[in-house]
Amino acid sequence: MPNLPSQKICKQCGESKPISDYFIDRKGYATPYCDICKKAKGRAYHAANRDRLNAVSCKWQRENPEKAREQSRRYYSRNRQVINQRDRLKRQVDPDYNASRCREWRLKNPEQDRDVQSRYRQTHLELVRVADSRRASRRRGAVGTYTAAQWEALKASFDYRCLLCGKGEPEIRLTVDHIVPVSRGGSNNIDNLQPLCRSCNSHKYAKIIDLR
Ligand SMILES: [Zn+2]
Numbered sequence: 001m002p003n004l005p006s007q008k009i010c011k012q013c014g015e016s017k018p019i020s021d022y023f024i025d026r027k028g029y030a031t032p033y034c035d036i037c038k039k040a041k042g043r044a045y046h047a048a049n050r051d052r053l054n055a056v057s058c059k060w061q062r063e064n065p066e067k068a069r070e071q072s073r074r075y076y077s078r079n080r081q082v083i084n085q086r087d088r089l090k091r092q093v094d095p096d097y098n099a100s101r102c103r104e105w106r107l108k109n110p111e112q113d114r115d116v117q118s119r120y121r122q123t124h125l126e127l128v129r130v131a132d133s134r135r136a137s138r139r140r141g142a143v144g145t146y147t148a149a150q151w152e153a154l155k156a157s158f159d160y161r162c163l164l165c166g167k168g169e170p171e172i173r174l175t176v177d178h179i180v181p182v183s184r185g186g187s188n189n190i191d192n193l194q195p196l197c198r199s200c201n202s203h204k205y206a207k208i209i210d211l212r
Pocket residue numbers: 010011012013014015033034035036037038
């Protein structure tokens with residue numbers, strides 16, 4: 001181990017500073033630049049090489065998804081307050097900040113986006129089915145809406161059975177049937193819905209049959 005002086009002149013700023021202001025490497029040598037200058041140099045280097053460095057780290061993240069997730073979890077838990085505060089400020093300036101950031105991310109990472117979506121669909125099967133069905137009716141022009149919890153409660157009130165054939169889940173899968181069909185101006189509100197199995201639902205066509 002080399003003997004370290006108690007003071008050292010920084011090669012960058014030229015100031016004489018106590019040795020505790022320098023990074024000491026594994027072999028016991030102090031870096032030529034003081035901590036403040038070293039940090040500034042690192043920042044300048046990163047700014048000058050941003051695109052290349054980002055590309056390298058994106059590649060690493062793609063190749064080591066587990067490690068990358070762990071790393072970002074650790075980073076977030078260490079910097080939770082700063083990150084939340086920063087996001088809050090950005091949302092104040094631009095209320096659409098989150099949505100636009102997500103959109104940007106999805107456009108840049110189409111493959112990961114597909115992975116995330118398919119993982120979500122697997123773990124939130126019922127929520128996704130309700131959302132899909134709601135979206136389909138809205139696209140066909142239905143007004144009104146219902147929540148996954150309301151739909152669940154409605155199914156439960158009929159003992160999870162199809163109101164036409166009487167078969168129950170999980171033997172069949174219950175689907176949303178609009179009592180007054182959307183094509184005839186029926187709404188998407190819970191009071192216009194009844195659970196039918198897929199087969200009964202598709203044989204009902206656009207007849208109005210209120211089985212409730
Ligand atoms: Zn310095």
